[in-house]
Structure formats: C-alpha cells, structure tokens
Amino acid sequence: MKKEQIYLFDTTLRDGAQTQGVDFSIQDKIKIAKALNTLGIDYIEAGWPGANPLDTGFFKSKPSLDKSTLVAFGMTKKHGRSADNDPGLSSILDANTQSVCVVGKTWDYHVEVALQITNEENLVNIKETAKHFVKNNKEFMFDAEHFFDGFKNNKDYALSCIQAAYDNGARWVVLCDTNGGTLPHEISEIVGEVSKIIPGTNLGIHAHNDTENAVANSLAAVIAGARQIQGTLNGLGERCGNANLISIIPSLLFKNYFKDKFHISVDEHKVSYLTDCSRLLDEILNRKPNKRAAYVGSSAFAHKGGLHVSAVQKDPKTYEHINPEVIGNMRSIVVSDQSGKSNIISRLEKLNIKIDPSDEKIQKILDEVKDREFSGYSYDGADASFELLTRRLLGQVPDYIQIKSYEVKVIKEDNKTHNLNSIAKATLLIDGKEYLCEGKGNGPVNALDQAIRNNLENIGKYSEYLSDLKLIDYKVRILNTGTNAVTRVSIESTDQSNDSWFTIGVSPNIIEASFKALIDSIDYKLYKSKAPAGSK
Ligand SMILES: [Zn+2]
Numbered sequence: 001m002k003k004e005q006i007y008l009f010d011t012t013l014r015d016g017a018q019t020q021g022v023d024f025s026i027q028d029k030i031k032i033a034k035a036l037n038t039l040g041i042d043y044i045e046a047g048w049p050g051a052n053p054l055d056t057g058f059f060k061s062k063p064s065l066d067k068s069t070l071v072a073f074g075m076t077k078k079h080g081r082s083a084d085n086d087p088g089l090s091s092i093l094d095a096n097t098q099s100v101c102v103v104g105k106t107w108d109y110h111v112e113v114a115l116q117i118t119n120e121e122n123l124v125n126i127k128e129t130a131k132h133f134v135k136n137n138k139e140f141m142f143d144a145e146h147f148f149d150g151f152k153n154n155k156d157y158a159l160s161c162i163q164a165a166y167d168n169g170a171r172w173v174v175l176c177d178t179n180g181g182t183l184p185h186e187i188s189e190i191v192g193e194v195s196k197i198i199p200g201t202n203l204g205i206h207a208h209n210d211t212e213n214a215v216a217n218s219l220a221a222v223i224a225g226a227r228q229i230q231g232t233l234n235g236l237g238e239r240c241g242n243a244n245l246i247s248i249i250p251s252l253l254f255k256n257y258f259k260d261k262f263h264i265s266v267d268e269h270k271v272s273y274l275t276d277c278s279r280l281l282d283e284i285l286n287r288k289p290n291k292r293a294a295y296v297g298s299s300a301f302a303h304k305g306g307l308h309v310s311a312v313q314k315d316p317k318t319y320e321h322i323n324p325e326v327i328g329n330m331r332s333i334v335v336s337d338q339s340g341k342s343n344i345i346s347r348l349e350k351l352n353i354k355i356d357p358s359d360e361k362i363q364k365i366l367d368e369v370k371d372r373e374f375s376g377y378s379y380d381g382a383d384a385s386f387e388l389l390t391r392r393l394l395g396q397v398p399d400y401i402q403i404k405s406y407e408v409k410v411i412k413e414d415n416k417t418h419n420l421n422s423i424a425k426a427t428l429l430i431d432g433k434e435y436l437c438e439g440k441g442n443g444p445v446n447a448l449d450q451a452i453r454n455n456l457e458n459i460g461k462y463s464e465y466l467s468d469l470k471l472i473d474y475k476v477r478i479l480n481t482g483t484n485a486v487t488r489v490s491i492e493s494t495d496q497s498n499d500s501w502f503t504i505g506v507s508p509n510i511i512e513a514s515f516k517a518l519i520d521s522i523d524y525k526l527y528k529s530k531a532p533a534g535s536k
Contacts, residue, residue, distance in 0.1 A: 001260075001261075003260075003261060003262055003263040004201075004227065004261060004262055004263065005227065005262070005263050005264070005265075006222060006227055006228070006229060006252060006258075006262045006263070006264050007042045007043065007204075007227060007228040007229070007265075008041045008042050008043070008228075008229055008231075008245060008248075008249070008264060008265065008266065009041075009042065009043040009045065009071070009174075009204065009228055009229065009230040009231075010036050010041045010043065010044050010045065010230075010231065010232060010233065010245060011045040011073075011206075011230055011231070011232055011242065012032060012036070012232040012233045012236055012281070013029050013032060013033065013044065013045065013046045013047055013058075014045040014046065014047050014048060014055075014073045015045070015230075015232060015237050015238070015242055016232040016233070016236035016237050016242065017029075017047070018237070018238050019236055019237055019238050019241075020238065021285075022236065022285060024054075024284070025054075026054060026057055026058050026061065028284050029046065029047070029054075029058050030058075030061075030063050031280070031284065032233070032280070032281065032284065033046060033062075033063055033065065033068070033070070034063055034065070035273075035276075035277050035280050036068055036233075036277075037063075037065040037066065037067050037068040038067075038270070038273055038277075039249075039266055039270055039271075039273055039274065039277050040067050040068075040264075040265040040266040040267065040270045041067075041068050041245070041265070041266070042068065042069065042265050043068065043069050043070075043071050043099060043228075044065070044068045044069070044070050044071060045071040045072075045073050045101055045230075046058055046059065046062070046070050046071065046072070046097075047059065047072070047073065048072075048073045048074060049072050049073075049074070049091045049092055049094060049095040050074070050087065050088060050090075050091025050092070050094075051074075051091075056091070056095075059072060059094075059095035059096065059097070062097075067265065069097075069098055069099050069139075070097045070098070070099070071097060071099045071100060071101050071141070072092045072095035072097045072099075072100050072101070073092075073100075073101050073102070073103070074088050074089065074091065074092040074100065074101075074102050074103075075088060075102060075103050075104065076102055076103070076104035076105075076122075076125045076126055076129040077089055077125050077128055077129045077132070078125075079115070079117045079121050079122075079125060082128070083128045083129055083131070083132035084132070089129065089132060089133075092133075093133075093136055093138075097138075098138070098139055099138065099139040099140075099141065100133050100138045100139070100140060100141065101141040101142075101143055101172075101174070102129055102133070102140070102141070102142060102143065103142075103143040103145050103176075104122070104125065104126045104129065104142060104143070104144065104145060104161065104165070105122050105145055105146070105150075105161070106144040106145060106146060106147045106150040106151075106157075106158045106161040106162060107145070107146035107147075107149050107150030107153060107154075107158065108150065108153060108154045108157045108158075109149075109150075109153055110145070110146055110150075119157055122161070123160060123161060123164050126142065126161055126164045126165050126168075127164045127165075127167075127168050130142065130164070130165050130168035130169055130170050131168050131169065133169075134168065134169035139171045140165075140169060140170050140171055140172075141170060141171060141172040141173075141174055141204070142162065142165035142166075142170045142172070142173050142174065143174045143176055143206060144158075144161060144162050144165070144173060144174060144175050144176055145176050145178050146176065146178045146179065147162070147175040147176050147177070147178075148175065148176075148177045148182040148186065148187070148190055149178075149179060149181075149182075151190050151194075159194070159197060162175075162194070162198060163197065163198070166198050166202065170202070171202065172202055172203070172204050172228055173198055173202055173203055173204065174203075174204035174205070174206050174228065174230060175190075175191065175194065175203065175204065175205055175206065175221070175226070176206040176207075177205075177206065177207045177208055177214075177217060178206075178208065179208065179210065180207070180208030180209055180210030180211065180214065180239065180240065181210055181211060182207075182211075182213075182217060183211060183213060183217075184213055184216045184217055184220040185220075187205070187207075187217045187220040187221050187224065188220045188221075188223065188224045189224075191203065191205070191220070191221045191224035191225055191226055192224040192225065194225075195224065195225035195226070200224075200225030200226055200227055201227050202227075203221075203225060203226040203227060203228070204226055204227070204228030204229065204230055205217065205218050205221035205222070205226045205228070205229055205230065205243075206230040206242075206243075207221070207230075207231070207242070207243040208237065208239065208240065208241070208242055208243075209235055209237070209239075209240040209241040209242065209243065209244075210239060210240045212240070214231070214235065214241065214242060214243035214244065215235075215243055215244055215247050215248055215251075217243070218231060218243045218248055219248070219251065219258075222252075222258070222262070223257075229243065229245070229248060230242075230243070231243035231244060231245035231248055232244070232245060233245060233246055233277065233278060233281045234246055234278055234281050234282070234290070234293070235247075236281065236285075244294075246274060246277070246278045246293070246294075246295065246296055247293075247294045247295060249264065249266050249271060249274060250271060250274065250295050250322065250326075250327050252264050253266065253267075253268065253271055254322050254326070268326065271326065271327055271328075272325075272326060272327065272328045273328060274295070274296060274327040274328055275295075275296040275327055275328035275329045276328055278293065278296040279296075283498070295322075295327050295329065296327060296328075296329055297329075298329075298332065299332075300324065300329060301320055301324040301329060301330065301331045301332065302331075302332040302333070303319060303331070303332070303333055304380065309333055309340075309342055309343050309346065310340065310342045312331070312333075313342055313346065316331065332350065333346040333347050333350065340366075341357075341362055341363070341366055344362055344365050344366050344369070344390075345357055345362060347386065348362075348365075348390065351387050351390070353390065353391070353394070353396075355394075361393065361394060364393055365389075365390050365393055368389065368393060369386075369389070372389075372506070375486070375506060376479045376486040376488050376506040377488070377504060377506050378488065378504070379504075381490075381502055382490060382502045382503060382504040383501060383502060384493075384501035384502055384503045384520065384521070384524040385502070385503040385504050385517075385520050385524075387524070388503075388520055388523055388524055388527065391527070397523065397527055398532075398533030398534065399533065399534050400430075400462065400522075400523055400526045400531060400533065400534050401428050401429070401430055401462065401519075401522065401523075401526075401534065402428065402429040402430075402534070403426060403427075403428060403429075403515075403519065404427040404428065404429050404434065405426070405427045406424065406425065406426035406427070406448065406451075406515065407424070407425045407426075408422060408423070408424045408425075408444045408447060408448060408511055409422065409423045409424075410422050410443075410444055411423065420442070420443075421440065421442075422440065422441050422442065422443050422444045422446065422447035423438070423439070423440055423447055424438065424439050424440075424441070424444065424447035424448040424450070424451040425437070425438050425451060426448065426451050426452060428452075429534075430460050430461070430462065430534055431460065431461070431534050431535045432535065433460065435455070435460070437451045437452055437454070437455035438451055438454075438455070439451030439452070439453070439454050439455070444510075444511050444514075445474070445489075445510070445511065445514040445518075448511065448514065448515060448518065449471060449514075449518060452518070452522070453469075461531075461532065462526060462531055465525065465526055465529040465531045466522065466525060466526070468495045468496040469493060469494075469495055469521070469522065469525050470493060470494050470495065471491060471492070471493050471518075471521070472492050472493065472494050472500060473490075473491070473492035474489070474490075474491050474492075474514075475489070475490045475491075476488070476489050476510065476513075476514075477489075477490075479506075484508055485508070486506055486507065486508050486513075487506070487507060487508070487509070487510045487513040488504060488505075488506045488513060489504065489505045489506075489510070489513040489514045489516075489517045490502055490503070490504045490517060491503050491504070491505075491514075491517040491518060491520075491521050493521040493524075493525065495525060501521070501524055501528075503517045503518075503520035503521045503524060504516075504517050504520070505517035505518070505519075505520065
C-alpha cells in the first residue's frame with residue numbers, strides 16, 4: 001500500500017508568538033525557523049507581514065531554508081476594497097514567499113458581530129482573496145476561522161465559505177477550532193462530513209488546546225481524512241496553547257496505525273532532533289522545560305520504583321512505550337527509598353562513575369541514601385547533591401571551602417515600616433586561611449547567600465570558578481517526621497554553560513538547611529569546573 005503524506009505546518013512564529021509573555025526578536029525567529037527546517041517541517045508560518053515591523057522585518061531578512069517552505073500570514077481582503085487595492089494583501093505579497101495562509105470568517109455569528117457585513121459580502125471577500133493569490137502564483141491556504149463553531153451554528157454557510165476558497169484555487173482549506181472547545185468525536189464527525197465535499201488531501205486541521213484535546217483533535221482529523229496538521233513547538237499559543245507538534249510528530253511516526261498508513265517529512269533520522277528542538281524553544285523563551293512533557297520531558301522516561309527499575313534494566317519495554325533515544329531523549333533512573341542496589345548502579349552509570357557491581361561501596365552508598373531519606377532528604381531531582389554524596393563516599397571530591405562558623409541576624413528597626421533586614425556573617429576556611437564574609441538581604445537565607453556571593457572576589461583561588469554561579473530557584477518544604485518538623489530546601493543553580501543543577505539540604509533549622517543546599521551548589525560548581533583542592 002502506498003503511504004499518504006501528512007503535511008506538517010508549524011505556526012510557532014505566528015500563532016505561538018501571540019502568546020502572553022512571548023516576545024521573539026528577529027534573531028529568535030531565525031533560530032527557530034532553522035531548527036524547524038532541520039527537523040523537516042513542511043511549512044513554517046513565520047508571521048504576519050504588515051501587521052508589525054518585526055514580522056515585516058523578518059520576511060525582509062528571511063533565512064534560506066532547504067527543507068521547509070516559509071508561509072506569510074494575513075487575513076482576507078477588507079469589504080469595500082478590491083483585492084488589488086487592499087494594503088493587507090499587498091503586504092503579504094511583498095513578503096515574497098511561495099505560500100500564503102489567509103484567515104477568513106466561516107461562522108455567520110462572527111460575520112455579523114465582528115465584521116458587521118452580510119454573509120454574502122464575506123463570501124465575496126474569501127472568493128476574491130483566493131483568486132488574487134492564485135493569480136499571483138502563490139500556493140494559497142485558507143484558514144477557516146471558527147470553522148467548527150460555525151458548522152454547528154450554520155452548517156450550510158460554514159461549508160459555503162470553505163467551498164468558495166476551494167473552488168477558487170485554495171491548495172489547502174484549514175479547519176480551525178479557534179476557540180478550542182471542540183472534542184475529538186465532534187472533530188471526527190465534522191471533518192468526515194467536510195471531506196465528502198472537499199477532498200481530505202486538501203484539508204488541514206488547526207486545533208487549540210482549551211479542552212486539553214488539541215493533539216487528540218489533530219489526530220482525529222487525520223483519521224477522518226485531513227492531511228495537514230497545524231501546530232506549534234511545545235504547544236506554544238495563546239490561552240491554553242495550540243496543538244503540540246512535539247507530541248504529534250512521534251505519534252505519527254512510531255504508532256502503528258499512523259506509521260502504516262502515512263508518511264511525514266520528519267523521518268526516523270531527523271526525529272532524533274525532537275527533544276533538542278523542544279528545549280531550544282524553552283531556552284529562547286527563558287522557560288524551564290516541562291519535565292512531564294510527553295516524549296521529550298525529562299520525566300517521560302524516568303523510573304523510580306525498585307521493581308520498575310530492575311524490570312526496565314532487563315528490558316526497557318516493560319515500562320516504556322517507545323525507546324527514548326529515537327527522539328533524542330533519555331532514560332533516567334530516580335533514586336528513592338524504595339530503591340535497591342540496581343537503582344544505585346544505574347544512576348552511577350549515568351554519572352559515568354565506573355564501579356564493579358559487586359563492590360561493597362555500593363551498599364555503603366545505598367545505606368547512606370536510605371539514612372538520609374529517612375531524615376528528610378529526597379534525591380529525586382537533586383542530581384547534583386546525589387552526585388556529590390556518592391563521589392564523596394568514593395573519595396573523589398576534595399575539600400574546597402570549609403565553613404568555620406556563621407551567624408545570621410534578623411533585625412526590625414522601625415515600627416512604622418514593614419522592612420526586616422537580615423545580616424549574615426560567615427567565616428570560610430580556604431587553604432588554612434580565614435575569610436570573613438558579610439552580606440545583607442531581605443531574609444536570612446538571602447543574606448547568607450549574599451555573604452558568600454558578594455565576597456567571591458575575596459575568597460581567593462576559587463573566585464574565578466564561582467563568578468558565573470547563579471541561583472535560579474529556591475524552594476522550601478516543611479516535613480513532619482514524627483515529633484520534629486524538619487525543613488528541606490532545594491536550590492537550582494546555573495552558570496554560563498546554561499546547565500542547571502539541583503542541590504538539597506535538610507535540617508530542623510531552615511538556615512542550616514539552606515546553607516547545606518547552598519554549599520552543595522558551590523561544591524558542585526567547583527567539582528564540575530575541576531577546581532583545585534584546598535590544602536589543609
Ligand atoms: Zn490559532
């Protein structure tokens with residue numbers, strides 16, 4: 001059987017860019033377009049020329065792409081103007097792309113309320129716009145806005161709108177669930193009906209995630225006949241987002257139903273770039289990657305329970321639906337108090353620590369982890385503290401900085417203000433020499449952190465290794481173990497390499513817990529930077 005092609009259309013740079021808090025620069029847009037091209041996406045909708053200087057600028061300096069076709073976006077011509085004299089349509093042509101995608105109304109309610117024109121006038125706008133781009137030799141796509149709501153409200157009219165686009169030369173008619181409220185069974189039914197009038201090979205789906213069904217809706221549309229899927233990287237998009245291409249692609253490529261019937265341009269080789277591509281967007285947006293993201297999240301192939309871990313080591317298929325490596329992700333083994341030796345061994349392997357499985361130190365590490373977990377430590381997600389713990393037990397981490405003493409004060413000076421000041425002092429020992437550090441902060445932990453950080457230049461030979469160390473997240477949890485409450489502090493740190501690492505500290509005292517996590521972060525940074533050991 002010959003496989004049919006499903007075309008992938010990415011709108012991260014257009015629909016995704018309309019998200020709250022997203023503000024791409026031209027360089028960001030070029031970076032993303034290149035990544036999508038490497039992945040092998042068929043169409044990249046890169047913006048709305050004429051709508052803002054940034055998008056117009058992007059098309060002026062558009063990157064040359066060998067795999068993907070750039071698409072300029074816009075809307076149907078305005079009522080009362082000819083297509084040739086419509087400035088919006090001219091801007092789209094000026095973008096000089098091979099393909100254009102133009103949105104138009106298909107819900108009569110919107111025609112009346114938003115456009116305030118007659119249904120007939122809207123049909124003319126769609127028809128004239130299609131003709132105009134076809135005449136100008138463009139591959140024309142019609143985004144049928146609010147199609148599913150329109151279909152439910154006035155089926156004949158919604159169909160006549162897309163028919164007008166198709167009959168006048170639209171290569172693609174894209175059915176949009178603009179408000180995102182449609183469910184998969186409705187998508188199946190409606191796309192099925194539409195495909196009786198317009199061939200599925202000319203139909204696309206543009207789903208929004210307002211019921212958490214954008215991916216399911218996109219797949220349902222394909223099953224019902226549509227052959228183009230529009231979506232974004234990581235589901236970026238306004239409100240709850242767009243259909244997430246990062247989740248859709250591997251399902252099309254690896255799940256038998258789709259794999260047997262369809263072909264996509266992201267082949268088995270290029271898809272290994274998928275995880276990187278997802279993380280690149282997070283990096284550009286300065287967001288923390290979603291651990292729980294399907295396929296590409298760092299937890300997507302993380303195993304915790306001792307039983308799970310030993311089964312996964314016998315055959316990963318026991319607890320994994322696909323092999324993480326094919327999409328550029330990896331398996332991770334999470335240590336917990338349920339874990340046995342096999343957990344520890346796998347985790348050491350991941351850290352590139354070579355150890356004989358029969359080495360008695362493994363038991364020592366396991367006992368230490370269990371002891372600490374009993375007192376409130378949790379090494380799930382605190383990789384750096386785990387690595388330090390094991391390497392210290394194996395004698396691989398030297399002493400760098402020793403803490404001789406520290407002192408923290410919280411001062412409220414004035415009754416009228418709510419300001420609390422915290423002052424911290426710490427005496428550090430490096431190579432036998434004492435360094436007194438002082439810091440001020442809005443809280444005791446902040447003050448302690450400042451005491452060390454502000455004095456980096458004074459703390460001798462380690463200053464060069466620590467100057468780019470940054471604390472990016474700080475979390476406190478109070479745990480109740482029996483009669484005593486203990487505090488668990490976790491810190492996320494980063495440096496100029498952009499790696500981030502997590503360390504933890506536990507103590508009945510919040511300051512001490514914070515300090516332990518902070519010192520682990522510094523030690524980890526020194527260890528990873530291969531800083532020299534301190535002398536006694
Ligand atoms: Zn949209």
